[in-house]
Amino acid sequence: MILGSINPAVLMAALMVAATPILLAAIGELVVEKSGVLNLGVEGMMIMGACLGFIVAVNTGSPFLGFVGAAFAGMALSLLFALLTQALMTNQVASGLALTLFGLGLSALLGQRYVGITPPRTPKLDLGPLSDIPFLGRAIFSHDIMVYLTIALVAAVWWFLKYSRAGMILRAVGENHDAAHALGYHVKRVRVLAIMFGGACAGLGGAYLSLIRVPQWTEGMTVGAGWIALALVVFASWRPWRAMAGAYLFGGIVVLQLNLQAAGVKIPVEYLSMSPYLITIAVLVFISSGKARGSSNAPGSLNRPFHASS
């Protein structure tokens, strides 16, 4: 029996690991889009994070410093995007694409001497007796710290957007930048900060791939994770908890598909491994068709350039 050989606790554990990188990137992009900016460079920032995080971790021997480096790498690339779109008023779609193409190239260049190396191991967080609970201990309470930090980040972003004053300003800027400007808010400053946050998150997501999930560095290793994160934001209709639900759902599909491959199902590996992309498209269609709620939840000023005329 094929499905019988899959342990649900292991599956659940693997699902959380598979979901974390795209959730990190998605929660960052969610904040960026909430501020009215569409950054299509997530893939590029993720792969730069994966690369730089790996390089720093290998050279210092510290995964923690690796993650810090990755966040800075993603942020540095996002600053380039901010410079282009906010200061020089370039087209956001084109600039995001440029970011992705540039990031893929630069990471391949920087990482070429790191192919085939094993990074320092990120320890599992010691949760004491929690890890010994049957089923739940194995499934939920035996992960590295990034898994939990990511969930905490989702909670923080949810609280920030919903209850904090700064979060409301950010939403106002994203909803109607002219009105926000008239009220005296600094539209561009808010947006640049949001873009930087998004870059740091994408970088962390990339480093999670190269340091924990895979863990290795290979050229182009994100294989579309950044784009899936972008789709996830639409799927979540710009709500943090729904982004998390979506990421876990997606992680589940990825893990199930990998397990089916390992169990030797009679479907060629290539067809199984295209399922995550196909399912992402199917979900996008479902959400955007308007039958599902929240499809019109997109920020009002999304992807519209802002130029104060006075």
Add this chain to the structure above:
Amino acid sequence: MIRLEKRKEPSKFWRIANPFLAVALTMIAGGIMFAMLGKDPITAIRLIFFDPIFSETFGSYSRPQLLIKSAPLILIAVGLAIGFKANIWNIGAEGQYIIGALFGAGVALAFFPQPGWYIFPLMVIAGAFGGFLWAMIPAILKTRFNTNEILVSLLLVYVAEKILAAMALGLMRNPDIAGFPGSRDLRRYEAAYNAELISGTGIHWGVVAALIAVIFAYAMMTRHMLGYHVQLAGQAPRAARFGGVSPARLVVICLGISGALAGLAGMFEVSGPGGQVRIEFASGYGFTAIIVAFLGRLNPIGIVLAGLLLGLTYIGGELGQMMLQLPGAAIQVFQGMLLFFLLALDFQTNYRIRLTQGARA
């Protein structure tokens, strides 16, 4: 203080001048990058941009390569540019390129080893149709369900890559050689071989197709009603709708044209320079073509020049790898930088820098 002032009309001068300026800046920044990699920047830049054409030793090999590399870029970019003008973003040309190649090769492999003059034309039709079909997925999802065409077309690239791998390992694998992935070599099958038309020039049917596509696109954009609708929809979508332009129809047309052209490019590649369906067949032409389209100012004539330039960087990159051990990824960085500089410079096209003294007027 410095501030930006929006121009009433985009500056014509900067529109033309910026691509040249961007290339110059990329050469400088690229030189710095090469110096940081420990290579002599002047030699490296010369090797990439001049030696493929003018060098005595490499020229005879690399000159024909120029057209071979540029033709698919131009073919794809011409199609993409039409969509970009109307704000319809097909960024999955790489996927349409792969599917076009598979359709074309599929026809060839189905007829193997029969001779027949009709086989190659059938492959051309199949290639265009394959790319068209693959582009219709985002198009129909966009018009029927309002699904974002950027994400769908891009995600389909990964799906196409998986199909390519499945074909190379399964259905299309050469049955005569056991154990190796990859199809029969189409260059050894005369009826399907997209051979050089004039020996030593690199001109194959794909180059001819690119030329025809450029002429058609130019005529369409400047002389035909459809071209006018495309421009109108891009610049004033509301006015276009009142003017009776159907947005859905435009999405289908733009994605259809660019998909078919990308499919053609893939078909000419697999039946000629590429030779066979392999896992590593896709080489990023579909993504580089996006840069070509922007660098060429979304104008068919400009795209020819931009396509030749980026084709040159491919060959120069290979030369650099051979002669200076430059990493292959350096060329990707180069191409990315080019797009960055172009976008950054374009603020001059739409804005004017004003220096104001003290308080704002």
